[in-house]
Amino acid sequence: MKAIRYHSYGSTDVLALEDADRPTAGPGQVVIKVAGTSFNFLDAAIRAGIMQEAMPIAFPHTPGVDVSGTVAETGEGVTGWSIGDPVVAFLPPTAPGAAAEYVAAPAALLAAAPATVPLADAAALPTVALTARQALFDHLDLKPGQRLLVNGAGGAVGGYAVQLAKRAGAVVTATASPRSIERVRAAGADRIVDHTATPVVDLLDGEGFDAVLQLVRDTPEATAALAGLVADGGAFASATTPGPRTPRIRVEQVYVESDAARLADLVSLVDAGELRIEVAERLPIADLPAVHDRAVEGRLHGKTVLTP
Numbered sequence: 001m002k003a004i005r006y007h008s009y010g011s012t013d014v015l016a017l018e019d020a021d022r023p024t025a026g027p028g029q030v031v032i033k034v035a036g037t038s039f040n041f042l043d044a045a046i047r048a049g050i051m052q053e054a055m056p057i058a059f060p061h062t063p064g065v066d067v068s069g070t071v072a073e074t075g076e077g078v079t080g081w082s083i084g085d086p087v088v089a090f091l092p093p094t095a096p097g098a099a100a101e102y103v104a105a106p107a108a109l110l111a112a113a114p115a116t117v118p119l120a121d122a123a124a125l126p127t128v129a130l131t132a133r134q135a136l137f138d139h140l141d142l143k144p145g146q147r148l149l150v151n152g153a154g155g156a157v158g159g160y161a162v163q164l165a166k167r168a169g170a171v172v173t174a175t176a177s178p179r180s181i182e183r184v185r186a187a188g189a190d191r192i193v194d195h196t197a198t199p200v201v202d203l204l205d206g207e208g209f210d211a212v213l214q215l216v217r218d219t220p221e222a223t224a225a226l227a228g229l230v231a232d233g234g235a236f237a238s239a240t241t242p243g244p245r246t247p248r249i250r251v252e253q254v255y256v257e258s259d260a261a262r263l264a265d266l267v268s269l270v271d272a273g274e275l276r277i278e279v280a281e282r283l284p285i286a287d288l289p290a291v292h293d294r295a296v297e298g299r300l301h302g303k304t305v306l307t308p
Contacts, residue, residue: 154180
């Protein structure tokens with residue numbers, strides 16, 4: 001089979017399209033015929049070696065933590081899944097990923113794929129939607145009627161965060177650049193602020209927001225200033241730069257975890273028309289090195305789905 005692999009940590013130059021052995025299903029695993037994977041900054045961080053202490057990998061390594069596809073093989077002890085079943089999953093980051101024609105995956109991580117979108121597009125859901133859901137409800141403990149600020153709502157996580165927060169009954173202020181304002185408006189934000197024209201720290205809403213979600217890679221100083229917009233007793237969660245430690249508010253760092261049950265809940269929302277999957281572009285996996293380049297340069301906007 002064909003797969004994108006790299007044999008050492010490094011720049012995007014280490015990524016190459018190669019011939020690789022098709023995986024087999026071990027106990028508790030399935031093999032998925034890949035319909036799509038998607039780019040995540042986690043893949044780039046692992047490739048660059050930034051995560052090697054927390055997430056050591058074996059070489060050669062295939063990136064791609066998101067997968068959508070069909071079950072091609074089931075291993076010993078696997079129940080509930082049959083060959084041909086359409087599935088999605090957030091794969092273990094240290095295991096071989098889905099930028100390939102086939103990938104082995106723990107059956108416990110699978111959810112049935114949404115039936116209302118193209119199967120490849122479903123790869124744009126798992127990691128970022130789980131990040132948004134866990135940030136809002138596990139870390140911020142968001143409640144109906146609360147005032148939420150999503151900083152960086154124009155990104156993939158931000159789009160899901162706005163949709164899920166509005167569905168939960170929150171009042172959402174979102175920051176976005178001009179190129180993504182319409183997409184954020186379609187997600188349902190109550191107020192959208194162009195961060196290129198208005199400093200985020202000028203967004204203090206009366207006594208402050210009940211909750212703030214930081215999705216922008218920023219300096220510690222800028223992140224601390226953002227946390228200053230939270231009302232006393234409120235909550236601040238960051239999926240990027242860690243927030244300041246202060247007794248005034250609760251500060252949380254978001255580390256996404258694979259969760260098949262919650263992923264299944266998100267899929268049900270997609271199929272019910274209550275959560276929209278946004279795909280900015282669709283490319284062959286051979287283009288993955290160029291996608292990594294554009295991401296590093298800040299030229300990747302929205303979710304990129306890659307297909308074998």
